[in-house]
Amino acid sequence: MNEEALYEARLELVDFGIAVFWDVPETGFLDRLLSGEAMVPEESVNEPMDEGFGMLEAWIDDNRDRPLVEIREDLNTEYTRLFVGPRPPVLPHESYYREDTDFLGEGLAAVTESYRAAGWSSPEDYEEEDDFIAVELAFLRHLVERQRAGQEETFGFERVFLEEHLGEWIDAFAADMREHADPGLFLAAALIVQGLVRFEDEIVAQVA
Secondary structure: OOOHHHHHHHHHHHHHHHHHOOOOOHHHHHHHHHHHOOOOOOOOOOOHHHHHHHHHHHHHHHHHOOOOOHHOOOOHHHHHHHHHHOOOOOOHHHHHHHHOOOOOHHHHHHHHHHHHHHHOOOOOOOOOOOEHHHHHHHHHHHHHHHOOOOOHHHHHHHHHHHHHHHHHHHHHHHHHHHHHHOOHHHHHHHHHHHHHHHHHHHHHHHOO
């Protein structure tokens, strides 16, 4: 895989995670996913990503011929059960999983400071906090885009961000998803993102 194809693959993986976890996935995203536009690596990448893509392919096969409205209704029900509540079993926020910080307290401020150090801020109209999984993935996307533009210093930003933030809690989040999510889109996405973080960590270790 050449350098440009690698950047495209990295961005597509990040975009997939953002689309699944930002909110209940939109019908346009689901239509593209079910019509065969999902990128599946031709070779093994790592264990969680391989498992996640296998689960995703099975979910696509099971839902390909169903109306999009019905699929999104089912996903809305599961998204609400998992992440919204009234008593959600999974809280996809970094500070929830960190033992060294209070939930949405000091840890949240540390995440925000990481963004500021790299000259980025989360969308002002987004209701979730800066340590929400989709926001952290959006920051990762920002860094990968800057790397593709030749800004090599962003490899250092990414290395620190993975070591001190996203990489610190993604495994625990994926474990919670295994326990509480149905085999399907959300669990597949959690495993793919877990694998993506490992993959990104290998890339920045070679550069930063």
